Amino acid sequence: MMDLQKFFDRSSVEVARALIGTELIFGGAGGIIVETEAYEPDDPASHSFRGVTPRTRTMFGPPAHAYVYRSYGIHWCLNFVCRPSSAVLIRALQPTSGLPEMEERRGKTDPLLLCSGPGRLCQALAISAEQDGLPLSQPPFSLTPPPLPPIIDVGTRIGISKAMDRPWRFGLHGSVHVSRKFV
């Protein structure tokens, strides 16, 4: 297990880049993180931009914790908290563990889409509001850094309506598991 306290005590942009290639396991299922997005304190697209609310209180808490929120009333999205009021959205994984469980939770679908997208990822790993605020340093979470520094793609974030020009989306170069291709 790596030094999570030090790892997450940086800007979300740095953490988002550093997370690419890291293996995330949650309760026996998971895979390699291939796509992330950074949300900064002074970022109009971030939930934390308009101050603390009941939903976003976790984002203002200590680093190295999970922030889970409901999206579009249907999906769950998993974030890692960095320095207070900033976080990294985990958008896609390359599955490596617990494939049968994830396939069962996701139902019949294209294998490539098992964890390709924040909503799909949470459904595959069975993550919901109960995991909001949990520390990443202990089970059921497990993070393992890559043996070698990966090649990283950079692009603009997806699905937002503000600050759309900031290049804060990161991906593993050449991965077929990203939710949308990098150009």
Add this chain to the structure above:
DNA sequence: GAAAAGATCTGCT
């Protein structure tokens, strides 16, 4: 108290 927007996914055309 009411209304609108939202860090999305799926299915159909």
Add this chain to the structure above:
DNA sequence: GCAGATCTTTTCG
């Protein structure tokens, strides 16, 4: 490629 599903949170009156 586009619209619908679906509901929580936040903002406005």
